[in-house]
Amino acid sequence: MNYEEQLDRAMAETPDISEDGSRFEVPDPDVRPEGNVTVYENFQETLDRLDRDEEGVLKFIQTDLGTSANIDEKGRARLTGNFRERRVADALESYVDSFVRCQECDLPDTRIVEEQGTTVLKCDACGALSPVPDI
């Protein structure tokens, strides 16, 4: 193999790097059924990753799933009804799209702040302010 072939091979084996180089990974929901309730085991871990308060996230998931939910003494979310991991992950993804990812630059370096009486998503990366939907 000559040098150019080696180089080609090395390039081909380099894993694809996403365009902005900052993939934002939310932990997959670890859910299990318990009677007619779905227990979201790693809810707190997810909140830490999202850097958001549990009320807002829980309220959004409840609305998205069309059910009621609460937080138990161990910090797990308990969703009324049986939901598969995929369904909960979809709800979480919608949350991230609206409340975590900057609508201008797509980075997750954002905070939810009050600006002139309105709740907005403020991006620390590019400074953009984006409206957030009412839950």
Ligand SMILES: [Zn+2]
């Ligand atoms: Zn931004």
